[in-house]
Amino acid sequence: MTATNAESARQSASRGIQVLNLAVLLVTSWCVMTFTHETGHVLGGWIGGGQLQQADLLPWHLPYSLFEPDPHPLLTLWCGPLLGVAVPLSLALVVRRHWMWFIAHFCLLANGAYLATAWFAGDSYLDTTKLLEHGAWPVTIILYCTLTIGVGYVGFRRACVELFSVKVRQGSNERT
Numbered sequence: 739m740t741a742t743n744a745e746s747a748r749q750s751a752s753r754g755i756q757v758l759n760l761a762v763l764l765v766t767s768w769c770v771m772t773f774t775h776e777t778g779h780v781l782g783g784w785i786g787g788g789q790l791q792q793a794d795l796l797p798w799h800l801p802y803s804l805f806e807p808d809p810h811p812l813l814t815l816w817c818g819p820l821l822g823v824a825v826p827l828s829l830a831l832v833v834r835r836h837w838m839w840f841i842a843h844f845c846l847l848a849n850g851a852y853l854a855t856a857w858f859a860g861d862s863y864l865d866t867t868k869l870l871e872h873g874a875w876p877v878t879i880i881l882y883c884t885l886t887i888g889v890g891y892v893g894f895r896r897a898c899v900e901l902f903s904v905k906v907r908q909g910s911n912e913r914t
Contacts, residue, residue: 756901756902759901760898760901760902763837763840763841763844763901764844766841767840767841767844767845767848768797768844768848769797770826770841770844770845771822771826771844771845771848771849772795772797772800772801773795773797773801774821774822774825774826774845775801775818775819775821775822775845775849775852776793776795776801776802776803776818777795777821778817778818778819778820778821778822778825779803779814779815779817779818780793780803781817781821782810782813782814782815782816782817782818782821783803783805783808783813783814783817785813785817786808786809786810786811786813786814787809787810788805788806788807788808788809788810788811788814789805789806789807789808790803790804790805791804791805791806792804802863811868811872812869812872812873812874815865815868815869815872815874816869816874818865819849819850819852819853819865819882819886822845822849823842823845823846823849823886826838826841826842826845826846827842827845827846829841829842830842836897836900836901839893839897840894840897840898840901842893843889843890843892843893843894843896843897844890844894845890846886846887846889846890846893846894847886847887847890847891847893847894848890849886849890850882850883850884850885850886850887850890851883851887852865853865853866853869853879853882853883854866854883854887857870857879857883866879
C-alpha cells in the first residue's frame with residue numbers, strides 16, 4: 739500500500755468515526771432533551787400542587803405528562819422548556835467537554851424549535867397551544883423561541899463544525 743493510499747484509508751476511517759460520533763451525539767441529545775423537558779413539566783406540576791395522572795418519559799415517541807387537577811398550569815407548562823434548556827446548559831458549564839456543549843446547544847435549539855413549530859401547528863395537545871390557552875403572553879413565547887433558537891443554532895453549528903474539522907497531522911493540535 740502506498741503512502742497516499744494509506745493516508746486516504748486513514749482519512750476515510752476518520753470520517754466514518756466522525757459520522758458515528760455525530761449519530762451517537764444526536765441520539766444522546768434527543769434523549770437528554772426529551773427527558774429534561776418532560777421532567778421539567780413533572781417537577782413544575784408537582785411544585786404547583788398538581789396531581790400527576792399519567793406520564794411517559796420514553797424518548798422514542800413524544801413524552802407527555804398529564805396533571806388533574808393542575809392548580810398552576812402555567813408553572814407546569816413553562817417548567818418543561820425552561821428546565822429542558824437550563825439542565826443541559828448547567829451540565830455543560832460543569833463538565834466543560836465538547837460533547838456536552840453539543841448536547842446543550844441541541845437542547846436549546848430543539849426546545850425553541852418545538853415551541854415555535856407547535857405554535858404554527860396549533861395542536862391542542864402541544865405545549866404552545868396550552869401555554870396560550872392558560873394565559874401565557876405571546877411575547878414571552880416569542881422571546882423564548884428567539885433566544886433559544888438563535889443561541890442554540892449558533893452553538894450547535896459551531897459544535898458540528900468542530901466535530902467534522904480534520905486534524906492537520908497526527909500529534910498536531912492545529913485544525914484545518
